[in-house]
Amino acid sequence: MIRVVLPAHLKTLAHLSAEVELEVEGPATQRKVLDALEAKYPMLRGTIRDGVTQRRRPFVRFFACEEDLSNASPDDPLPEKVASGVEPYLIIGAMAGG
Amino acid sequence: MSKVRVLVGTRKGAFVLESDGKRERWNITGPHFAGWEVYHLKGSPADPGRIYASQSSGWFGQLIQRSKDGGKTWEPVGNQFAYNGDPGTHLWYDGTPHPWEFKRIWHLEPSLTDPDMVYAGAEDAALFVTRDGGQTWDELPGLRHQGSGKLWQPGAGGMCLHTILIDPSDPKRLYIAISAAGAFRTDDGGKSWKPVNRGLHSEQIPNPDAEVGHCVHRLAMHRSRPGVVFMQKHWDVMRTDDAGESWKEVSGNLPTDFGFPIDVHAHEPETVYVVPIKSDSEHFPPEGKLRVYRSRTGGNDWEALTNGLPQKDCYVNVLRDAMSVDTLDPCGVYFGTTGGQVYASSDAGDRWTPIMRDLPPVLSVEAQALP
Numbered sequence: 273m274i275r276v277v278l279p280a281h282l283k284t285l286a287h288l289s290a291e292v293e294l295e296v297e298g299p300a301t302q303r304k305v306l307d308a309l310e311a312k313y314p315m316l317r318g319t320i321r322d323g324v325t326q327r328r329r330p331f332v333r334f335f336a337c338e339e340d341l342s343n344a345s346p347d348d349p350l351p352e353k354v355a356s357g358v359e360p361y362l363i364i365g366a367m368a369g370g
Numbered sequence: 371m372s373k374v375r376v377l378v379g380t381r382k383g384a385f386v387l388e389s390d391g392k393r394e395r396w397n398i399t400g401p402h403f404a405g406w407e408v409y410h411l412k413g414s415p416a417d418p419g420r421i422y423a424s425q426s427s428g429w430f431g432q433l434i435q436r437s438k439d440g441g442k443t444w445e446p447v448g449n450q451f452a453y454n455g456d457p458g459t460h461l462w463y464d465g466t467p468h469p470w471e472f473k474r475i476w477h478l479e480p481s482l483t484d485p486d487m488v489y490a491g492a493e494d495a496a497l498f499v500t501r502d503g504g505q506t507w508d509e510l511p512g513l514r515h516q517g518s519g520k521l522w523q524p525g526a527g528g529m530c531l532h533t534i535l536i537d538p539s540d541p542k543r544l545y546i547a548i549s550a551a552g553a554f555r556t557d558d559g560g561k562s563w564k565p566v567n568r569g570l571h572s573e574q575i576p577n578p579d580a581e582v583g584h585c586v587h588r589l590a591m592h593r594s595r596p597g598v599v600f601m602q603k604h605w606d607v608m609r610t611d612d613a614g615e616s617w618k619e620v621s622g623n624l625p626t627d628f629g630f631p632i633d634v635h636a637h638e639p640e641t642v643y644v645v646p647i648k649s650d651s652e653h654f655p656p657e658g659k660l661r662v663y664r665s666r667t668g669g670n671d672w673e674a675l676t677n678g679l680p681q682k683d684c685y686v687n688v689l690r691d692a693m694s695v696d697t698l699d700p701c702g703v704y705f706g707t708t709g710g711q712v713y714a715s716s717d718a719g720d721r722w723t724p725i726m727r728d729l730p731p732v733l734s735v736e737a738q739a740l741p
Contacts, residue, residue, distance in 0.1 A: 279429070281405055281406070281427070281429070281430060282430065284404075285433070285446065315433075315446040317449070317450075318431055318432065318433075318449045318450060319430040319431055319433070319449075320430070322431070323431075323449060323450040323451075323452075324450065324452045324472070329429065329430065329431055331428055331429040332429060332430070365429045365430070366429065368428065368429070
C-alpha cells in the first residue's frame, strides 16, 4: 500500500479529505503511482502531468523521504519506505503564484 | 416573469448571480473553483441549466467544468486539448518559429441548438469542439493550417483565440478572433477558414494593412443581422456590413478608441456598447472616469453613460470577455472590472448599479435570460 498526499486544490477536485491509499503491482515507481492515482480519480488527469506529453507540470513537485524526486526518472523504483507505506509520496504545488 | 443569471469568472474563482426580471436584488453563490482562474463560463442557449466553465491554474493546468443545474453543482469533464497532428510553429515575440503549446481555454461558446456541443478557443490559438458535452475535445485544424498560421504572433496577453461567434441563420458560419492575428471566418463548419481583416489598419505592425497580424480584441453581432459584425480592435472600433469582407472605422467621437469589450443591444441591432480605455499602456479609463459609451447609430455617434459609475479616481480596466447583455426588455447590460466590481444596468445603460464588488479581478461576465 502506498500513501499519497495531494495539494489542497487537488484534494478538493477529487473530493478527498485525507491522503490517498493506492495499490500498485510490482516494484513501485512514480509512473505506476501516478497511473494508479489517475485511474482511481480520473478528474486528476492532466492536473499533475500534462495530458498529452505525460510530463510533470512545471509547478508540481514530487517529494518523498525528505528528497525531491521531481526530476528523477518516472520509472526509477521509489524508496522502500514509500513502497511499503511507511512514508507518504508527496505531490506538492510549488511555491509560486499570486 | 423572466429571470436572469449572470456568470462571473475571476482570477480566483467563479460566481453565479440570479435575479428576477426587475434585476434589483441578486442571489449570489460562490466562489466556485476557489483559487483557480476562471477565464470564462457560458450557458447553453438550448438548455439554460447547462453551463460550461473554463477553470485553469498555473500549477494544475486546464479543467473544464460542466453544470446541469444552473451552476448549483459541477462535474469536471474532459480536459485533454491536443493539437491535431504535428502542431507546427508560429512566430514568437522575437520573430523566430515557436512550437504551438497549449496553455488554456479563453472562451467557451455553446452551440445555439445542441447542449452537448461547445466550441472552445485556446491559447496558443486554436479552435476545439466537443460534441459529447465536454468529455472529448477535437481540434478544428483547418484554422491553424489555412496558410497564415505560421505567421501569427502573440500579443502581450498571449496568442489567444478569445472570440467565437456563431451565425444564428447558418450554424456552419463562424467568426473567430485571435490576438494578434485578426478575425477569421468559416462557412463550412470549421473545415476551411479565411482571414477577414480587409479595412483594418494597425500602425503597430510592419504593413499596417496586412492580411493578418491585427490585434483584434473582440467581435460582437446581433442575432437578427449576422452579416453585420462590430469589432473593438487594439485601437479603433470597426464594423463590417458584409460578413467581414470589408471593415470601416466607426470610432467617431469616442474619447479614445482603445478598449477591450464590445457588445450589441439585444433588441436594437444598431445600439452598440464599448468601454474606452486610455491607451495600450495606460489600461484605465481616461480622466479616471469609468464611462460606457453607447451608439444608437451603429457607431460614429457615441454618448457617455455615467449614471451610477465612478466619475473620479477610477483606474480599473474592463477585459474583453467581461461585458454582456441579457435579452429581457428593457435590455440589461453588465460588465466587470479588474478592480472586482460587476456593474449592471436594467435600462440599456442609462443607470448603473454595482451588483458585486471587491471581487478578484473580473475576467468574464455572461448574462443569461431564464424562463
